[in-house]
Amino acid sequence: MTIACLHTAESNIAVYEAAAKALGLPDGMLRHRVRADLLLAAEKVGHLTDEISAETAALLWHLAEDADAVVLNCSTLGPAASLVPARAGAPIIRADAMLAEEAVKAGGKVIVLCTVETTISPTTALFEAAAKATGAEIEVRLVPGAWGHFRAGNLSAYLASIAGAVCAANSEGPVTIAFAQASMTDAAHLLPKGHPQPMSGPATALAAAVAVAKAMG
Numbered sequence: 001m002t003i004a005c006l007h008t009a010e011s012n013i014a015v016y017e018a019a020a021k022a023l024g025l026p027d028g029m030l031r032h033r034v035r036a037d038l039l040l041a042a043e044k045v046g047h048l049t050d051e052i053s054a055e056t057a058a059l060l061w062h063l064a065e066d067a068d069a070v071v072l073n074c075s076t077l078g079p080a081a082s083l084v085p086a087r088a089g090a091p092i093i094r095a096d097a098m099l100a101e102e103a104v105k106a107g108g109k110v111i112v113l114c115t116v117e118t119t120i121s122p123t124t125a126l127f128e129a130a131a132k133a134t135g136a137e138i139e140v141r142l143v144p145g146a147w148g149h150f151r152a153g154n155l156s157a158y159l160a161s162i163a164g165a166v167c168a169a170n171s172e173g174p175v176t177i178a179f180a181q182a183s184m185t186d187a188a189h190l191l192p193k194g195h196p197q198p199m200s201g202p203a204t205a206l207a208a209a210v211a212v213a214k215a216m217g
Contacts, residue, residue, distance in 0.1 A: 001029060001068045001069075001210070001213055001214075002030075002031055002066070002067045002068050003067060003068065003069050003070070003206065003209050003210070003213070004031045004032075004033065004063040004064070004066075004067035004070045004071070004090075005030055005031065005032050005033070005070075005073055006033050006035065006056075006060065006063060006070065006072050006073060006074070006077075007032060007033065007034045007035070007073050007074065008034070008035060008038055008039035008073075008074040008076070008077065009034070009036060009039070009150075009182075010034050010036070011183060012034075012073060012182045012202075013032045015182050015185045015186065015202055016030060016073065016182065016202050018202075019185075019202035019203040019206055020206055022203060023203060023206055023207060023210075025206065025210070030206075031067065033059070033063060035056075035059065038052055038055065038056055038074070038077055039074060039076055039077065039116075039118075042076050042118050043076075043116065043117075043118055046117070046118065047121065048076055048079060048080070048118065048122065052077070052080070053077075053079065053080040053083055054080075054083065056072075056077045056083075057080045057081070057084050060072060060080070060081065060084045060088070060092050061084055061085070061088050061089075063090075064084070064088040064089040064090040064091075064092065065089045065090075066089070067089070067090045068090055068213035069090050069091050069092075069093055069209035069210070069213040070088075070092050070209075071093045071095055071205045071206065071209050072092060072093065072094050073095045073182050073201070073202070074181075075095075075096040075114070075119040075122060075123050075126075075180050076116065076118040076119045076122065078094050078095075078096050078097065078122050078123075078126065081094045081097075090213070090216075091209075091212045091213070091216065093205055093208050093209045093212065094126075094205075095201035095202065095204070095205035096122075096123060096126055096180060096201060097126060097130075098201065098204045098205045098208045099178055099179075099180075099199060099200070099201040099204050099205070100127045100129075100130040100178075101130050102204050103127065103176055103178040103199050104130045104131045104133070104134045104136035104176075105134060106134070106136075107135050108137070108174060108175070108176060109136070109137045109139070109173070109174065109175045109176070110127065110131070110137065110138050110139070110175070110176045110177075110178060111139050111140075111141060111169045111175050111176070111177050112124075112127055112138065112139070112140045112141070112177075112178045112180050113141055113143055113165055113166065113169070113177065113178070113179055113180060113184065113198070114140060114141070114142055114143070114179075114180035114181060114184075115142065115143050115146040115147045115150065115158070115162065115180075115181060115183070115184060116147045116181065117142060117147075119180055119181060120140055120142060123140055123180045124138070124140045127140065127178075136176075140180070141165065141169070143161055143162050143165045144161075145161060146158055146161040146162055146165075149161060158183075159184075159187040159189075159190055160187075162179070162184050162187035163187045163188075163190035166187065166188075166191060166195075166198055167191065167192075167195070170195070170196055176199065177196070177198040177199065178198060178199040178200070179198050179199065179200040179201065180201075181201075182200065182201050184200065185200040185201075185202060188200070
């Protein structure tokens with residue numbers, strides 16, 4: 001089985017490989033493609049354009065030609081998955097969509113943390129749609145200043161700012177916390193021992209991809 005993963009940050013390859021290892025998936029199952037330019041283009045104009053969506057969809061179609069499943073690992077580009085025709089060679093999995101479904105299952109308050117402004121709109125729409133089935137209350141929050149650290153290559157400061165936001169959110173009462181972006185995943189390692197763990201997309205998306213691929217195979 002081969003799962004193709006489309007990323008917009010090189011650093012997310014290691015995050016996905018770690019998630020695959022934790023799930024017990026065989027080495028070499030994941031194939032990675034990085035297109036940082038697509039996210040940069042969306043950031044430049046402040047949102048996902050029709051042109052960027054079309055280019056992303058075409059790339060997903062291409063990746064599906066020789067894979068058993070394709071995971072789109074970018075919440076800003078997520079809506080482009082809907083443009084891929086149903087006759088694509090493999091199912092297209094939106095990592096953020098799988099995360100949204102899991103996060104709202106228990107209902108209650110769900111705080112979705114994100115670090116880049118272009119993901120706020122698609123993430124809000126996705127989680128609110130998922131919440132209709134369970135009555136969960138959704139709040140999407142931007143972690144101030146985090147993305148500047150990421151773009152500067154200061155991953156330690158990036159993850160530390162996210163961990164701080166998690167602690168602050170958990171102090172408000174019973175809540176489910178979800179990370180909108182895979183790049184945020186490792187912030188969970190910085191939380192105090194025994195602290196409730198946020199939900200993140202990579203493991204959820206890979207598990208879904210394997211299940212769908214097996215069902216179709």
